[in-house]
Amino acid sequence: MSAKETRLPPFRSLLAFRAAASHDRLADAAETLGVTESAVSHQLRQLETLLKTQLFDRTSRRLVLTETGARYLARIDPAIRELEAATEAILPKEGRRVVRLTLPTSMAGTWLLPRLGAFEAANPDLDLQLVPTTRVVDLLRDQIDLSIRYGRGNWQDVEKTFLFDDHATPVAAPGLVPEGTVDIEAVLKANRLIVVRSVPDEWQEWARARGMEPPDLRDALELDVTEQGLQVAEAGHGIAMGRAPYIEERLARGLLVTPFGAAGPSGAAYYLCHPVGYPLSAPARRVRRWLLAEAGIEDGG
Structure with missing residues (x-):
């Protein structure tokens, strides 16, 4: 599959989704990532557009995963943790x-x-x-x-x-x-x-x-x-x-x-x-x- 045909979402969108799913407010997710709420919201919309599905139930005042969103999180979170572990294994050990x-x-x-x-x-x-x-x-x-x-x-x-x-x-x-x-x-x-x-x-x-x-x-x-x-x-x-x-x-x-x-x-x-x-x-x-x-x-x- 060529780069044009890849179906992988932008990694920033995946991180924004993961952070949002780990909190119940956009403000908390944004603080975790060190970005603005609007940036997180934009990344979530971008991901939902790519996936052609809704990941969060927006009828609630707080962030609540849809059933599809929960299944997607369960699949991508282990992969992101593997990437973190692989990166950590080769980075110089600095700081606490x-x-x-x-x-x-x-x-x-x-x-x-x-x-x-x-x-x-x-x-x-x-x-x-x-x-x-x-x-x-x-x-x-x-x-x-x-x-x-x-x-x-x-x-x-x-x-x-x-x-x-x-x-x-x-x-x-x-x-x-x-x-x-x-x-x-x-x-x-x-x-x-x-x-x-x-x-x-x-x-x-x-x-x-x-x-x-x-x-x-x-x-x-x-x-x-x-x-x-x-x-x-x-x-x-x-x-x-x-x-x-x-x-x-x-x-x-x-x-x-x-x-x-x-x-x-x-x-x-x-x-x-x-x-x-x-x-x-x-x-x-x-x-x-x-x-x-x-x-x-x-x-x-």
């Missing part, structure tokens, strides 16, 4: 490279941040940007390289690698629960329980796994993240559900105790994820290897 990692808020504060200083010292050319959140992030839309997710691993469109099991057991300040307590249900009724909104069923799951009736949580203290719950329990204001690896340091320092015994598997786990079919950049691969090593997992990929 950015890798974006999203993970549960509590895990960021209690597991990752204590390890981050050593990583940064060993990788001065990398800028690891953390996106702590309790929600499941759309990695492609939010332009996230890697994600640590908590759950049972049943997510679509991501490649996942097991990091470690989630182990849970109630924790309290030393002395709150008398030593040698046998009647666990009575202790739970006599003390205020702490519930974390991001894992609202943890008390029920823990109780059922041990053949107990789930405790009454109507008067429980509800907090947003695990770290808050542990802090309140540490201050002696109730019993929280402790989870590895969040409680390890507090147990070692004697700030918390496990009055009902060691933690047991909850059925959930932590996984390191990235989008299926999208090659990781060289910096993202380095972060992935580090996270796996910190979790004691051999990198097989």
Whole structure:
């Protein structure tokens, strides 16, 4: 096929489409590309004219992909990432490279941040940007390289690698629960329980796994993240559900105790994820290897 007959769209139009599809406002897409809104709009119109189809539903005030637009994005985005990876592989390595990692808020504060200083010292050319959140992030839309997710691993469109099991057991300040307590249900009724909104069923799951009736949580203290719950329990204001690896340091320092015994598997786990079919950049691969090593997992990929 000659250059005249090529059916490839202008690359600027593809980049404009990709940026627009990753945001819900033209202004955000334009800022990402370093151009004006009118330039992005022009490139989108040019692409739609070439493809003879509408890529965005313009009945909404925000950018919403049509079904055709979503299919087109799914096909071209991997190709653009391949081009980026191929270019990156031969460019001189100058300056700091950015890798974006999203993970549960509590895990960021209690597991990752204590390890981050050593990583940064060993990788001065990398800028690891953390996106702590309790929600499941759309990695492609939010332009996230890697994600640590908590759950049972049943997510679509991501490649996942097991990091470690989630182990849970109630924790309290030393002395709150008398030593040698046998009647666990009575202790739970006599003390205020702490519930974390991001894992609202943890008390029920823990109780059922041990053949107990789930405790009454109507008067429980509800907090947003695990770290808050542990802090309140540490201050002696109730019993929280402790989870590895969040409680390890507090147990070692004697700030918390496990009055009902060691933690047991909850059925959930932590996984390191990235989008299926999208090659990781060289910096993202380095972060992935580090996270796996910190979790004691051999990198097989």
